[in-house]
Amino acid sequence: MYINSKWRILTVGDGDLSFSASLVKHHKPRALTATVFDTRSTLIAKYGSDEHYQQLLKNGANVLTSFDVTEPSTWQNIILQQFDLVIFQFPLIPGFSSKQDYIKQCEHFSINTLNRRLLRIYLQHCFKYFLADNGAKLAYISSKDVKPYRQWNIEHSLTMNLPVMYLGKMAFNITEFPGYRIRNVDRDKHVKDTQGFTYVYSDNQTLPAEDIQLATFVDDKVFSKLALLNNDNHCAICRTGLLLNELDKKLHFSSKKHLQMQQYEQQWHYYLSQESL
Structure with a gap:
């Protein structure tokens, strides 16, 4: 994953915040805002502590809990249109709370479509609300290259009829982020490190001169x-x-x-x- 230290970065839905903590420690971006879907109390209950939350604050990062990238009403504490890059690591819709919840959500659409919908809304909101007009204007999605993730057709389906382009993908190497543990979306278990890629999107056809190095990382x-x-x-x-x-x-x-x-x-x-x- 290519990271420019000059970038202002937003991470979305970062599980136990271990990715964001590693990002700020080892890659030292200009600024970092890290977000999680859970409340802080749920974060502690699920993972046993909020050590990464505390580490991020000590390193000058902004940390937001109860943040839903699909729901603008949860964004009260974020300054919009200030980021160069937004990152969503190994996204997956949460499990269903009950049989009734499953029936309600899957009445018209499969889980495959619901996951694509999540990623499409993420991209829409990145370019409409989060990314600065004067910045690099990049959105990353890291995902595993196995079923069911590869069945989402991430490369081709998400940007249909949007003014957003898929630029290519980079192999995701977890060793570049010491301490990062890929978490299950609903539990505290560590997810097996299988091969994954980081998919790159932008609505800007030309990269700024200082970010042209990104092109050497993306599949040309x-x-x-x-x-x-x-x-x-x-x-x-x-x-x-x-x-x-x-x-x-x-x-x-x-x-x-x-x-x-x-x-x-x-x-x-x-x-x-x-x-x-």
Whole structure:
């Protein structure tokens, strides 16, 4: 993950705050505001202490609890449009509190769509409210490259019909953030460190001169890959290719994997159609 020490950074939904604590200690950004969805009392109850909360305050960071990136009413203590970069580490919608809650939330949309919705709203709010017009104007999403996360089609689906571009991805190396523990969204368990990527978004087509180094970290072949995936011999939603002949295509497009991804994409397009109403 590329971090410029001149940047003003906002972290979103940072579990036990260990990522933010490591970020401020080892990468020393110009300014850091760290946020968690939980209240401070829940943070202590869930993780046994608020040591990272205290560390961040000692290092001059701003820390906000009860912060929901999808709900502006929870943002009372944040100054808007002051950040260069917003980071969302390994996002996942919270578990359902009851069977009734599950039925209510999944009445029209699957969990796949609900997670995409969370990330889309995150990106919308980043560029509308959090990022400064005179800054780097970057949003990061780190996510695991395994199911169900890779089924969200993070590269292609989130920015549909938005003035936001997907710029590429960087391998996420947890060793760059000593002390960071990826937490389960609902419990205090440490999540296994499987391969992940940090996906990069911006609404600015040209990087500021001082941030051009970012381009060396982001996959510079992303646009050529997208061009390949959009031809008849590849499947963009499954990130699959090369389909060499008609038999390859028939086998792939009738496979369980493709049919499931097709259902996810159809439902996502239905959600987007409702979003615009």
